Amino acid sequence: MTDGDGTISSLLKDENAMTRAVNGIMREAVLYQGVNLDFEGLGYRDDGEQLKVVRDAFTRFVLLLAKQVKAANLTLTLTLHAPNSAYQGYDYKALGELADRITWPTTMAPRRSQ
Secondary structure (H helix, E strand, C coil), X not given: CECCCCHHHHHHCCXXXXXXXXXXXXXXXXXXXEEEECCECCCCCCCHHHHHHHHHHHHHHHHHHHHHHHHCCCXXXXXXXXXXXXXXXXXXXXXXXXCCEEECCCCCXXXXXX
């Protein structure tokens, strides 16, 4: 999911919405071996104090999710933009302590036909 329309930012501003989202994710997660959370685009338009607010809110959301994922004996993977990207809305250190795994999305160039 991307934050292009502000959906993720709106979610992260509302503690009740975060709790509902975590509960919804967990209803599905128990059918699998874990969760891969892929919230993209955080922090693109933010800087200074607002960037810190975004980072802290996303970390809080992941903390809420991680507690339930761990309690259900599942794994939590986060797919985040790389630290050198334009999307700086992620506290990589804190998120690394909460997740079992962090992955970066990659784009592969198409192969040229010979």
